[in-house]
Amino acid sequence: MFCYQCQETAGCKGCTRVGVCGKTPDVAAMQDLLVFVSKGLSAVTTQLRKEERPVSKEVNHLITLNLFVTITNANFDREAIVARIKETLSVKKELLEKVKNKKALPADALWEGEESGFMEKAAEVGVLSTENEDLRSLRELITYGLKGLSAYSKHANALLEDNEAVDAFLQRALAATLDDSLSADDLVALTLETGKYGVEGMALLDQANTGAYGNPEITKVKIGVGKNPGILVSGHDLRDLEMLLEQTQGTGVDVYTHSEMLPAHYYPAFKKYPNFYGNYGNAWWKQKEEFESFQGPILMTTNCIVPPKDSYKDRMFTTGAAGYPGCKHIPGEIGEKKDFSEIIELAKTCPAPIEIEQGEIIGGFAHHQVLALADQVVEAVKSGAIKKFVVMAGCDGRAKSREYYTEFAKALPKDTVILTAGCAKYKYNKLELGDIGGIPRVLDAGQCNDSYSLAVIALKLKEVFGLENINELPIIYNIAWYEQKAVIVLLSLLYLGVKNIHLGPTLPAFLSPNVAKVLVENFGISGIGTVEEDMALFFGEA
Numbered sequence: 001m002f003c004y005q006c007q008e009t010a011g012c013k014g015c016t017r018v019g020v021c022g023k024t025p026d027v028a029a030m031q032d033l034l035v036f037v038s039k040g041l042s043a044v045t046t047q048l049r050k051e052e053r054p055v056s057k058e059v060n061h062l063i064t065l066n067l068f069v070t071i072t073n074a075n076f077d078r079e080a081i082v083a084r085i086k087e088t089l090s091v092k093k094e095l096l097e098k099v100k101n102k103k104a105l106p107a108d109a110l111w112e113g114e115e116s117g118f119m120e121k122a123a124e125v126g127v128l129s130t131e132n133e134d135l136r137s138l139r140e141l142i143t144y145g146l147k148g149l150s151a152y153s154k155h156a157n158a159l160l161e162d163n164e165a166v167d168a169f170l171q172r173a174l175a176a177t178l179d180d181s182l183s184a185d186d187l188v189a190l191t192l193e194t195g196k197y198g199v200e201g202m203a204l205l206d207q208a209n210t211g212a213y214g215n216p217e218i219t220k221v222k223i224g225v226g227k228n229p230g231i232l233v234s235g236h237d238l239r240d241l242e243m244l245l246e247q248t249q250g251t252g253v254d255v256y257t258h259s260e261m262l263p264a265h266y267y268p269a270f271k272k273y274p275n276f277y278g279n280y281g282n283a284w285w286k287q288k289e290e291f292e293s294f295q296g297p298i299l300m301t302t303n304c305i306v307p308p309k310d311s312y313k314d315r316m317f318t319t320g321a322a323g324y325p326g327c328k329h330i331p332g333e334i335g336e337k338k339d340f341s342e343i344i345e346l347a348k349t350c351p352a353p354i355e356i357e358q359g360e361i362i363g364g365f366a367h368h369q370v371l372a373l374a375d376q377v378v379e380a381v382k383s384g385a386i387k388k389f390v391v392m393a394g395c396d397g398r399a400k401s402r403e404y405y406t407e408f409a410k411a412l413p414k415d416t417v418i419l420t421a422g423c424a425k426y427k428y429n430k431l432e433l434g435d436i437g438g439i440p441r442v443l444d445a446g447q448c449n450d451s452y453s454l455a456v457i458a459l460k461l462k463e464v465f466g467l468e469n470i471n472e473l474p475i476i477y478n479i480a481w482y483e484q485k486a487v488i489v490l491l492s493l494l495y496l497g498v499k500n501i502h503l504g505p506t507l508p509a510f511l512s513p514n515v516a517k518v519l520v521e522n523f524g525i526s527g528i529g530t531v532e533e534d535m536a537l538f539f540g541e542a
C-alpha cells in the first residue's frame, strides 16, 4: 500500500505497511480501486455532458459518496467498499452505452473487471502509478480537494440540496487526473479551479444547513452529563442527528454530540428537543477513552473513526459514508428515513455516561451571528480593543506537536480574537481565554465546512473597512490540517485570494518540492515555527 493523504502519514512520507489511522493494506487497495473506478465513471459522465446528455442526481451522489468513503478515517469496511466498486462499474457500463464518441474517453475509463481481479488492478492504479512526482503531487492535491468537496456536497444532498455545476466540475476534474496530456501548468490551473468550486460547495452546504435548521446563534453547550442513558452522535451529518432526535423523543434516552457534531447545538431547530443534552468529550482522536466512559451507544455519521476497542465495539454503529467491520451499519439513502430503533433500544439498557468534564462552552459564531454583532466588532477594531483576528480553523489530531496550538492560543496577546471552525478548536476551546468588551476571544463558527463562514466574515469586514484587498485586514491565518476536507478549505481560501496562510503541524507529504514552491511563491504558504518564533513573527514580540 501507499497512502500519504493525511497529516499523520508515516514519517511524514507515506504509509506503506499499514495506515497510522489503522487502514489495512487490503482496505487501502480497495479504496485506491474505488477512486480509480470513480474517475472512470467521471470520464464517462463528463463526455455525456459534452454530448449534451443529462447525468442523473443518483449518479452524482454515487460519485461523491465513493470519494467520501475514501477520506481518512471514514470507512474501514472492505466488503462495503467492494460493493461500491461493483455498483460503480455497473453504472458505468450502462452509461457507456449512451456515449456517442467513445474514442474521446481515456483507456482507464473503459476498464471492467470481476472481484477476483480487484486486488491485481488496485496494485496498478494507486498513487505511485503516476511516476512524475510533480504530476503525481498535483493529481493527488486535486483528488484530495475533490474528496473534501464530495463530503460537503453529500451533506447538502442529504438535505435535498444539489448543485449540478459543482457535480459537473467535480467529475470533470476527477476525470482530468486520468488525462496524460495535461501539463503541470494545466493541473495547477485545475487546482485553483477546485478552490473555486470548493467555495460553491461550502456555500451550498451553508444554505442547506441554515435553510433546514436556521442560522446558528450564540449558544452555551453543557459538557457535563445527566442521569439518563445516552446516545453519542459523532461525525458531521446534521440530517442523521435530526432523525435520531425525532426518534428518541419520549424514550428516556438523551442525545449527546461528540467532536464535530458539537456545533449542532448552535442551530435553532435542534433546541426544541428536550433530550438534546450537551456535548461529551473532545476531538475525534480521544474516542478510545471517551467512547468507553460514555457507556452507551455511539453513532458515527462520518469520519473520524478510530479503530474501536472491543470494550465498546458492539455499541458503535455507523451510517452514511462511515463503516467499520463488525460494527452495525444503519442503511438509508438520501431522502429516506433511517431507522435508529436498534440503537435506541440498546441505549435503554445502558447506564448513563460517566462524567468527564463539567461546565459549559460557548459557540454559534457563524456568519449570520457575527454580522449581527458587526457594529460591536467594528467598533472594537476601530477603538483598538481588538488588534488582530487569528483564524485557527481546521482539524485536531494525535500528534504531540499539535500542543503548539494550545500554547499558541495561550500566548496570543489579549487583544486578539481567535476565529475557529472544525475540530481544531478542541485544542483551546476550554481554556477560558476571556472576552473583549463582551466578545469572546474564541469565536467558534461550527464544523470544518463552516470555515466558509469565516471567509464570509472576512469579506464583510473588508467591505465595512473599505479595503481593496482581503489581505489588508488584520487577520492572521494559522490553520491546522489533518484530512482531506482541510484540503478543500485551503484551496477555497487560496481561490478567495487569501495569502500567507500558515499550515501545520507539518506541510502535506503529497506536496512535491516543486508544487510546494508554487504555493510558496504565489500564495506565501508556509509552515509553523515554535510558539515563540511565531509570536515574534506575527506580533513582533517573544
Ligand code: FS2
Pocket (backbone or CB within 6 Å): 236, 259, 260, 284, 303, 304, 394, 395, 396, 422, 423, 424, 447, 448, 449, 482, 483, 485, 486
Ligand atoms: Fe475533524 Fe475529522 Fe471535520 Fe475532519 S472530526 S479531522 O473529519 O472534517 O474536521
Ligand code: SF4
Pocket (backbone or CB within 6 Å): 003, 004, 005, 006, 007, 008, 009, 010, 014, 015, 018, 019, 020, 021, 022, 023, 071, 072, 073
Ligand atoms: Fe496513512 Fe493517513 Fe493514509 Fe491512513 S489516511 S493510511 S494515516 S496517510
